[in-house]
Amino acid sequence: KTAKQKLIPYKVGISFNIGNEKSFVSDNPDYYYSNFVIKGQLFYPLTTWKGLQLDIIAQPQIHAIEHQLYNEQFVTPDIVNYLDKRERFTKSKRITLAAVEFGVDVKKKLLTNISVFLRAGLGLGYIDIETERLAKGFTFTENARLGILLKLNQKWFLELNTGVGHVSNLNFQQPNSGYNTYDLGIGFQYQFK
Numbered sequence: 001k002t003a004k005q006k007l008i009p010y011k012v013g014i015s016f017n018i019g020n021e022k023s024f025v026s027d028n029p030d031y032y033y034s035n036f037v038i039k040g041q042l043f044y045p046l047t048t049w050k051g052l053q054l055d056i057i058a059q060p061q062i063h064a065i066e067h068q069l070y071n072e073q074f075v076t077p078d079i080v081n082y083l084d085k086r087e088r089f090t091k092s093k094r095i096t097l098a099a100v101e102f103g104v105d106v107k108k109k110l111l112t113n114i115s116v117f118l119r120a121g122l123g124l125g126y127i128d129i130e131t132e133r134l135a136k137g138f139t140f141t142e143n144a145r146l147g148i149l150l151k152l153n154q155k156w157f158l159e160l161n162t163g164v165g166h167v168s169n170l171n172f173q174q175p176n177s178g179y180n181t182y183d184l185g186i187g188f189q190y191q192f193k
Contacts, residue, residue, distance in 0.1 A: 010043060010191065010193060011043040011157075011190065012042055013040075013043070014041065015041060015159065017161075017163075018185070019037075019182050020032070020181060029071070030070055030071040030074050031133065032066070032068045032092075034067075036063070037062070038061060039059045039060070039187075040060045042058040043055045043056075044056040046104070052107065052108055053109075055104070059100070059102075059123070060099075060100050061099050064096065065097060068093065069090045070090070072089075074089075075132050093131070095128060096127070097126070097128075099141045101121040101123025101143065103120050103121025103122065106118045106119070107149065113150060114148065115151075117146070118145070119143070123142075125140070125167070126138060127139050133175055133176075134177065135173035138169055139168065140170060142166040143163060143166075146162060147161030148160050156191075157188070157190075158188060161185045163182075
């Protein structure tokens with residue numbers, strides 16, 4: 001393959017995920033955080049190994065977030081302008097996060113038209129509003145997903161998935177408590193060849 005051909009994905013998709021901070025693992029009563037995520041997907045073949053298909057996946061994405069701090073005591077008196085921040089942070093707000101995530105997709109065919117997959121990714125993003133848990137600006141996104149891929153015909157696939165996500169900034173800015181989400185998703189993929 002030429003360098004130009006390697007930049008062309010063999011499959012593209014779109015995924016819709018909805019989730020929040022509540023799960024059977026954790027449920028933080030101090031705040032509310034929910035998100036709706038739309039991800040574009042570009043799949044590039046990596047290798048096949050022991051019946052597993054490995055792809056590199058690039059996912060530009062946009063997160064529509066709703067957030068509210070419930071426990072104002074999370075903003076402690078040692079924080080500059082803590083009373084002002086308590087007032088701002090305890091109001092419900094809509095936040096936008098834009099990111100590009102890169103990951104690995106590991107798929108195993110179970111039946112002719114059914115596969116399972118595990119996906120892990122790391123991305124760079126920008127969040128547009130400061131909260132008590134995360135500064136405005138540069139962020140990292142991390143995701144792990146488990147799903148089923150249903151082959152609808154020679155070109156089209158339906159993806160059903162669930163997973164966990166994390167957003168933080170690796171202490172490049174404060175605050176940086178970050179967010180964890182648990183979500184469900186559905187997606188559609190089109191394979192060129």
